[in-house]
Amino acid sequence: MNELHLETSPYLLQHANNPVHWKGWNENSLALAKRENKLIIISIGYSACHWCHVMEHESFEDTEVASTMNRHFISIKIDREERPDIDAVYMKAVQIMTGQGGWPMNVVALPDGRPIWGGTYFRKNDWINSLERLQEIYTEQPQTILDYAEKLNDGLQSLSIISKNNSTDFNIEILESLVFKWQKSFDWDFGGMARAPKFMMPTNYELLLRFGYQTKNQTLLDFVNLTLTKMAHGGLFDTIDGGFSRYSVDIKWHVPHFEKMLYDNGQLVSLYANAYKLTKNKLYKDVIEKTLAFVEKEWLTKEGSFYAALDADSLNAQNHLEEGAFYVWTITELQQLLQNDFELFSIVFNINEFGYWEHENYVLIQNQSLDEIAKQQNITKETLEQKKKTWEQLLYLEREKRSKPRLDDKCLTSWNAIMLKGFVEAYKALGNQNYLDIALQNAYFIINKIWTAEGNLKHSYKDGKATINGFLEDYVHVIQAFISLYEVTFDEKWLQNAKQLTDYAFDNFYEEKQQFFSFTSRQDDPLITSHFEVEDNVIPASNSVMADALFKLSIYFENSYYEKICQQMIQNIVPTIDYPSAFSNWMNVQLHFSEQNKELAICGNQALEYVKKVNQNYLPNIVIAGSTGLSKLPFLENRFALNQTLFYLCQNKSCQKPTAKFEEISTEFGL
Template sequence: MPKKALLVLALATLILSCNQKPNKVSHKYTNALIHETSPYLLQHAHNPVNWEAWSPEVLERAQKEDKPLLISIGYAACHWCHVMEKECFEDEEVAQMMNENFINIKIDREERPDVDQIYMDAIQMLSGNGGWPLNIVALPDGKPFWGATYLPKDNWIKSLEQIVQLYKNDRARVTQYATDLAGGIHAINLVETDTESDLYSLDQLDAAVNQWSQHFDPNLGGYQRAPKFMMPNNWDFLLHYATTKNKPELLEQVNTTLTRMAYGGVYDHVGGGFSRYAVDTKWHVPHFEKMLYDNGQLVSLYAKAYAVTKNELYKQVVEETIGFVQEELLDENGGFYSSLDADSLDEHGELEEGAYYVWTEEQLTQLLGDDFPIFKEYYNINAYGLWEEGNYVLIRDKGDEAIAQNHTISVTELQDKMAKCLKILKKERAKRSKPRLDDKILTSWNGLMLKGLVDAYRYLGNEAYLELALKNARFLEKEMIKEDHSLFRNHKAGKSNINAFLEDYASVIEAYLALYEATFDDAWLNHSKKLLDYTKQHFRDEMSGMFFFTSDEDHSLIRRSIETNDNVISASNSIMAKNLVKFHKLYTKEDYGDIARQMVKNVQKDFDRSAQGFANWLHVILYENQNFYEIALVGDNYKALGKEVGAQYLPNSILVGSKQDGNLELLKNRHVDGETLAYVCIEGTCKLPVTTSEGVMQQIQSFQ
């Protein structure tokens, strides 16, 4: 930044600070991010770097000034983002270099996943790996030509100096390179339309799952690698596959994984909820940030697994995780916040990863007294549970029965003791500086949490979960759905903004449809269908049959992405394909089923080599190759009967219900006075009605 500009900015800041009320912190620098709502962007609002948020206007100005863009992407809970900010973006020397030579843009990847996707693809093409912070230098039109993740100050300055010289002295070469790279970014995202192949068969699926299973860790669960991510869509599909195909060895692997994750340090035994991933093979030391999207999906997964196994550990995980979300991430308006940071202030006032969560043996001894010896064995305050610098991350490795037997007490006594100990630790932990909260409310992540709550209600039967789900559903209805049935992406400080992306529509469509199945309230089904039809109109690529990540009403980027690979969150197209199959069962005259089948055909060539990377898609293969049951309930007690049927794990099914004949074809001409009847159907062809949930299950088994 020129000295004159620095002087003017400093003077303006001084004047502003004089006008502020007492006790407010004054800042030497304030940039354009001060007008944003994202906590991540606001964290950078007082950097000396002249950061601006991503917008068409900023890109237009870059072209007018003929300056390259320096685009830095991260998120509020990102540890290395904070490190680079401290080392580079808070440094005046670095800021002057950046301000003089670049248009500097800061992006919250959670607000703008559309931009993040493109530049993450770019850096992976440039360097072979990626991550956050994601730093990209691009031409004024947005085409990238250089990228890096975290760099310390000296490396950062040297890199930027070389880029500036190259941009000034060899523009033609830079432009050609950026053009070629942009072509590659387009090419890797192309999806070809496959009209020739048959739909993937069960035999093919069996072979793909067999290949996939070679990577399992049979002892510690998950995969034979570190770090270990939870990957809920992987285990959700394998639970579906193992139960409907009667594969006990696969169900055992799912159970091993879910048990080990619940035992691990990646699960917060004191406060409930999961961290993002474990850095080791035994689920011990987490990357301590807690994300809403992980916890929403894991609530759903553990609730389903509880329905299958009746394992009380899974029920406990669901209850405690929902408790964490309610306590830490629930806004009074019914929306859910995004995340808790990995970092918090330690006893010396320094930001440190995991400081809020870890314990020394001395602390535990003093706090737990006579109960410490049994707690020590239960949570491995030993070499197995030691992290670093004398800190322990609580981790289990034995069941309750074994430890109770070792201490000659009953399992109930043991559980009571551990509950008492954890309560003491939670009270003590509350005195610590809490991790920073990212309190923006994202539509897609709220959809995932809503689906988790509905599944928790459905399989655990707790009415409080339905109440919480309804509160969230009404929040989305009020604040995120526009009059034309389009969606906002983000809500913060009472305002909704940013046009939603495909993942927002897909997750809310799925959650509202699930909520209809739990309540039989037509309002949720109608919302879900209107969102689906809006998505068909504004996101669908007629050429490939897939759905773009961005709407046709949004400002165009250097690529209109199509998301197909299932990752920690399922691909928006795979969620849409599942939604379309289910809507086909309800609205057979629409083209929903044809669209879903074509989508699957377009990506199924990749199932053989990477089934785990397409796990959510594989549900559709089971839907299409196995019986899919439409269960219609009609009569005065349809809700009570629906709750009984819904408590059964029936992944290949959809529930509809009404007191009398309803609007759906499945509910027409079904009502009989004085009776509550259940009809089990396949593609609209139904067996004779029954009156109990047991009768429903018997009919489903007789179809097989």
């Protein structure tokens, strides 16, 4: 029978009433497949996935499909967000078999879990025919399938091997050549890469922003500004209530895949905060404030955690689930709401051919600044800004009457930490104390509910219970978040917590032979192959995030081993880079070793006042430390002096003579 009612994942619970005899991924399910010598169907998706819902409706709710699956197979449903380890391994297999991947992902495997066939979305008849043919071959020609499984498994094992490189050349020319190559893919009309669909890829723009800043490359800075502006003006950004959707299906950031994910919004807040520090662009400030207001209202729990996502689908006027139904508008609706302002609204938000989507629906998109429109319409910019606020509030109140997208109410540790860091970065840029308060609240949630007495983190939290042993991504993002909290509070417990988690990760994830951290802990049962996450994607690779953290912690704790491992990881990756967009966070870590990188220590009773001033500026090449009293942190030992605040500027393990004059530091950094 269907066993998914025993699960807590919202995605799995959505399938609990299917006629398919779904099981969860557990020892009993895997043992049953071996005992009955049955092929396994492994179907992977997530709650906000539109095409996952389509395949469920067309196939998994269908009794004919269920009959085929139940008769011959052990069917296991997996939430990819709960089990990114399983998803990563079988995604590699699908990519080997088909040349592409995505969700829903459906794989057929031998009873021991080795894959033999797979793909993404299948129509009902194709799905049934494929399953019946596979079962026929498995029954009549089992050796054919076993031979193929062996070859495919060999291919998967080879993907886990990362080549070693002993070069320690961290010359910036390597990065310059990669960025030069990368520029050929830039879209100079709408920003981002010149292709559709368009994913935001925040790590890419963090790197390009930093590289443009450090090399004084105005072309790169202009491109990042173009991209962030076009994303903020596009339908991708919910100007009515804040927050970004997962990606745009078109080249102009107009029509999104309407789901909103916590990890996207956390990273984008950090990115816009850094861009705001450099440019003081009011649009970026608006994006940050709207997005965090949305996160606080829709995803922040009473316990201080953040929910995972909002679905792409919601109920339409006919009470049917429809992608984007909550977000789109018809001309008739807008005319009734806006009345005399409709014409001006249409100019601002393109209620015309440029802003048209489908089925008489429009997705709001700007292609001109308010400055330009105000001049054209002979009104003041202030008047137009006020009108825009009024319109958005009017549409917000109307939209709240609609059926909201479904909420995925599990709390994932890695995503929570990414959002925590977003709140900290926003606090640095804007100085809003509420942002820091929320970040601290989330940090204590992680410590009290996610971090166990045995020293490990859990991956998922729902209904008062933390489950699933944490993956590398959980550790590295929590470590990063705790470091960011230290940067604004100078409370050393956050660094001590970060170090403790780092040392746990070395004990349970680091593979000396591979010179990287495995995605799964040695405490967990092994999958069919090991997974070392090294390519940056919509979330940076967990190994690149660890390398970044190791660099900073090596300075704070004067730990040469951390620095050695960080360098080792970089030298294994950077020389092999072909596609910079897939390794942008690694490139960012290599920039830490540039001649421009420095450390700043602020010690004294006014340290927090000064660090707040420093943090308002874009200084990606500065590692900041400080204390308001005596410190035992190795980097700060013997640097505190009573009744004065001293500034220490250091580079390459050597510090200049301390100064009590902030102006000297300000001049050094161009503040």
